[in-house]
Amino acid sequence: MFGYMGKILRVNLTTGSITTEALDFELAKKYIGGRGLGTKLYLDEVDPQVDPFAAENKIIYINGPLSGTATPTGGRYMVVTKSPLTGTIASSNSGGEWGAFLKYAGYDAIIVEGKASLPVYINIVEDQVEILPALDLWGKYTSEASAMLREKHPESKVLxxxxxxxxxxxxxxxxxxxxxxxxxxGVGAxxxxxxxxxxxxFGKQKPVIANPDGLKTVTKECRGLIKENGVTGxxxxxxxTAVLVNIINEHGIYPTNNFQGGYDPGAEAVSGETLTEEYLIKRSPCHHCPxxxxxxxxxxKHPDGIGGPEYETLWVFAGDLxxxxxxxxxxANYWCxxxxxxxxxxxxxxxxxxxxYQRGFITDEELDDDIKLEFGNEEAVVHWLMKMGNREGFGDMxxxxxxxxxxxxxxxxxxMSVKKQDLPAYDPRGVQGQALxxxxxNRGGCHVRGYLIxxxxxxxxxxxxRFDLEGKPVWVKIFQDLTAVIDSLGLCLFTSFALGAQQYADMVNEVLGTEWSAEELLMxxxxxxxxxxxxxxxxxxxPEEDTLPPRFLEEEMPEGPTKGWxxxxxxxxxLYYKERGWDEDGIPTEERLEELGIL
Amino acid sequence: MAITVKLFATFRVGRGKIVEMDYVPGMTAQTVIDSLGITAPEIAALIVDGVDGKVENMLKVAIKEDGYLAIFPPVAGG
Structure with missing residues (x-):
């Protein structure tokens, strides 16, 4: 078995049992890993009607076949479960080092089931896996809990x-x-x-690569393409990512005041250029990221330095407020x-x-203090974030x-949400493909399920x-399918600014010993x-929920370069349903599911 | 009359954020980038008076008196 570690760790928090089981290699290849395999494993074990907060729900942490290899950005992992926000499948992805280290510990995935009676954490050092008490960690902020755990397990990566x-x-x-x-x-909940x-x-194991010399050649080629590319290099x-503030704003799709507008004349103050010139200490790359x-x-407030905001974060705590x-x-980013x-x-x-509040639905009487939830009120941002995160007073709402x-x-x-998940920083009225x-x-309002921007x-x-409709359903389908591939391989979506489906096929083939074409990977x-x-x-x-808030369907953009749309x-x-081979109601047909090897 | 050219990211190096230029009847975006020492292949996005499109098409667009351009090198994120 090449590429995968061949082992899944299963931890039951109700019974305290810790077991391992062999990875089904054929199933893994069919669903690649990460988001794909994680979803398949989850579907096979959990009733889709489950209450996300019930002990019967499970949560899967899973890396991909390229995680922990020398491939560029090969360190990501997915958290797969049922979302308490949307009720849909939730596959939430993160970078850093943790995903690669899960592989170095010898596992392709962890399946956590049940519910502990008291707060616990799981400590994994290769074959030694323990469920340990976490009463001292409960209630602690992320950095404090992480520091306490690093003190106990100095070599380990902390989630x-x-x-x-x-x-x-x-x-x-x-x-x-x-x-x-x-x-x-809402996977954290x-x-x-x-x-x-x-x-x-923590661990020191490495996946066995089918063709190490071939992988070296392909990795060098892909790293070269990433370095030479104007965006990734x-x-x-x-x-x-903050560099997007100005280009999105200049196209008139930079949402302001909860998407009531689309252009902010003052956006330069929170732009990537400003962040770089006045606030940047250094870059902070993820595992094996060029x-x-x-x-x-x-x-x-943070003179010694902290993790910096991404574009979406800059927008949501600036223009959108x-x-x-x-x-x-x-x-605000720090406190989130x-x-x-x-x-x-x-x-x-x-x-x-x-x-x-602006429209009179939330009143001063309901707010349990004097900090008004008004657009433009800088004082309100972190104040209400803290009350939100700690569920204090109106923060509980x-x-x-x-x-x-x-x-x-x-x-x-x-x-401004789809399937109850909030839309990111691009007004769909000015980007028709992104609107679709x-x-x-599949997980509601999201830009990383297909970045038509x-x-x-x-x-x-x-x-x-951007205003044309012709061809957009085809582009959306291709972008959605390719994104599912990259998320399942264990790589960062940003590689796709420089690489195409063929490069992903080349990398995974050298790792797994497969001979997939780009078309097979997209399938x-x-x-x-x-x-x-x-x-x-x-x-x-x-499918009735395959829609957008009425603002985007009925209210013309009032200003800027997207005005009137x-x-x-x-x-x-x-046209999209047809392109997917689904019926006109948006339901996958048996015929298409059979072609895809699902039925 | 003058036109305004907004520059972003690496296009600001040695040129500044905003360049004002005298309006000359018939001037196009191509005229502007030539005078700034920017070549078409370096440009990822070009907006003329609030309208965007393929760079090769936008370069031919005549600029209005007191109009503006926004010029971007390759950038991305998400």
Whole structure:
């Protein structure tokens, strides 16, 4: 067995049993690993109707066949479970080192089931696996819990949740190496529901590579392509993902005030250029990453330096709240990491709350202090974040996320979400392909299930006219399937700015000894997309939820270069279903499922 | 009249954030990038008076009096 470690660790927190089982190599190859294999393993074991917080729910931590190899960015892992935010499948991805070290410990995946009666953590050092008490860690912020665990296990990499996960916020993240996050879909709350605070992991094993010399050659070629590429070798290393602020803003799709506008004349203050010139200390790359988009930054409150904000975070704590203050963004990002909160959903929930306040749904009487939830109120940001993460006072309402908050007031349309997960930093009215992708994403509002911003705005791999509809369903399907492949291999999506399906096939073939073509790999991606869809349907997430908030379908963008546009989803959706080989209601057909080897 | 050229990322090096230029009737985006020492292959995104499109097409667009351009090298993120 090449590439994989051949072993799955199973930990039952109810009984305390710890067992290992052999990886089904044929199943692994069919679903690749990571997001694909994790979803397949989860589907085979868990009833899609399960309550995400029930002991019967399971949570799977899984790397990919390229994790822990010399391939560029080969260190990522996935957290697969049922999302308490959306009710869909949740596959949340993180970088850093933890995913590679899970492999070095000798495992392709950990399946955690049951529920501990008291807080615990799991310590893994190759074959020695223990469930240990975590009463002293419970209630601690991410960095403090991580430091305590590093003191006990100095060589280990630490994955943990913060107070938000312990308190079951539907926006809670799983954190690793302090500031890396499997951020979306509330996976941290599933850990919290199991009284599982952390997983520490260490080992020195390495996967056996089928063709080591071939892998060396292919890896060198791929690293060369990444270095030579203007984005992965230039823009991203120099400015980080924050470089998007200006280009997204200049296209008029930079959402302001909970997506009430699309252009911010003051966005330069939180741009990648400003972050680099005034706040950057150094780059902070993930495992084996030649790109190094991660930032280590300083601010007045954090003069010694902390993990820096990504583009989505910059937007959500600036433009989306009517603020343009880098100091506030850096501090908000820091506290999201400490609380273990998804920055996108946490910020978007503040934005929705501010619009609910603006429109008179949330009143001063309901807020238990004087800090008003008003657009432009800098003082409100970290103040309400802390109350949200710790579920204090009105923060308890905020901790449920924007959809549940707006729905409580009878106006869910003010939640800018799809399937209850908040949309990221691109207004769909000005990017019709991205609009379709948002609506059809298997985990709800998300930009990393198919990044159509790449062709529609960034001209990668080529420039598509962003308002055109023609061809967009085909592009969306290809991007969704390729993304599923990359997520399953254990690589970073940013490699796709420089690499194509053929390079991914070349790398995985050298590692596994397979002879997959690019087309076969994309078909595996399509297989993964379809089993995610099947899970969602069985969980009760019907195609009627393949839609966007009414704001994007009915209200024309009021300003800027996207002025006058709405998202034309009604024209795109039938074409997308047809392109997927699904029926006109958006249900996968038996014929297509058979072709994909699912039935 | 003058036009405004907004520059971003590495295009700012040695040129600054914003360049003002005298408007000359018939001037196109190509005229502007020539005067700034930027070549078409270096450009990933070009916006002229709020309109974007393929760079080769945008370079031919005539600029309005008191119009603006936004010019980006390859950038990405997510």
């Amino acid at each position: 943990t949740i913060g107070p938000a996960g312990e308190k079951l916020s539907q926006m809670a993240a799983v954190m690793n190496e302090d500031d890396r996050a499997a951020g979306r879909s 599933v850990m919290g529901s199991k009284n599982l605070k952390a997983i520490t992991v 230039g823009g991203l290393p120099t400015y980080g 790109i190094g988009c991660g930032r280590f930054v300083k601010s007045k 009517g603020i343009n203050n880098m100091e506030i963004v850096i501090d 990491n400490e609380l273990g909160l998804d920055t996108i959903s946490a910020g978007a929930t503040l934005a929705a709350a501010m619009e609910l 905020l901790a449920r996320g924007s959809y549940r908050l707006a729905d409580y007031y009878g106006v869910p349309e003010y939640s 992708q948002y609506a059809t994403s 790449s062709p529609e705005i960034l001209a990668l791999p080529e420039k598509l006219e 595996a991606g399509e297989r993964i997309w379809n089993i995610e869809k099947l899970f969602n349907l069985e969980a009760g997430i019907m 709405v998202a034309k989803l009604d024209e795109l959706l039938p």
